[in-house]
Amino acid sequence: MILNVDLSADVPIYQQIRDQVVEAIAHGALTEGSPLPPTRTLAADFGVNFHTVNKAYDLLRQEGLIRLSRGTGAVVTAAATDQVLPSDWTARARTLLAEAVARGISPDEVLRTCQTLLTSFGPAKQEDTR
Amino acid sequence: MILNVDLSADVPIYQQIRDQVVEAIAHGALTEGSPLPPTRTLAADFGVNFHTVNKAYDLLRQEGLIRLSRGTGAVVTAAATDQVLPSDWTARARTLLAEAVARGISPDEVLRTCQTLLTSFGPAKQEDTR
DNA sequence: AACTTTGTTCTATAACTAATAGAACAAAGG
DNA sequence: CCTTTGTTCTATTAGTTATAGAACAAAGTT
Structure with a gap:
């Protein structure tokens, strides 16, 4: 998994980390049982404080996406x-879609964009159809 | 136009105001030339400081959605x-859609939800097809 | 011309958030 | 026993959110 943070972005660092993990899960790059790097390792890679990574992991745990345990680390939970x-x-x-429409983008094009985004992380997940 | 703010929500007040104006424009409840209430009036209605409303209007101006002028007030600009x-x-x-998929919602259902939201503010805008 | 309306700008303050820093602790694993 | 890794604690700095009050500037009204 490749993560990147932009220290000068207006999105908080912990939020960027959280978002990228969420996207990796959606893409199937991370699946149930996949380990995440230790907070201190990831923090060192990014050049940020480990408390910042900790906050991102804590968020992900609250959302039920990962499981944390001492010694073992963070692993992705079952969808x-x-x-x-x-x-x-x-x-x-609703707010996000309204923003596009308010700017004069046609609902059709907005929907097409959503579809494109969705299929971009769709294919990896071959649904079990038994 | 009916606006509401939830003072105890975790979304900043100025953001709530901004979002609701955006949604009203998307719905067609506000169209080009529609006036917005004066900052002080709206602030009094909500029981908040007028600087807070001011911040929301300023955001909307930066996004090109409204035009501000002294004496006249705020009016919606052309899409x-x-x-x-x-x-x-x-x-x-991408982040928002990924969040749904990561939680195990099927891409199809996510797309259907987006479509429902989009059509909910679609019909008011009869596109000029000449 | 005088007055009102309405946005703009300024300073100030309190509470909260984001990020950093360092230390110590607790449980899992080798 | 030691290392790894998450957890908790206190503390500090910088920025955001919301409030408050005052003064100013331009547009519209009388």
């Missing part, structure tokens, strides 16, 4: 088959 | 027919 989108996700999506 | 989604929008969309 919980939530089946249901949390209401706050829908609210954030 | 600029950008035609192109800014790259940072795509990045935010």
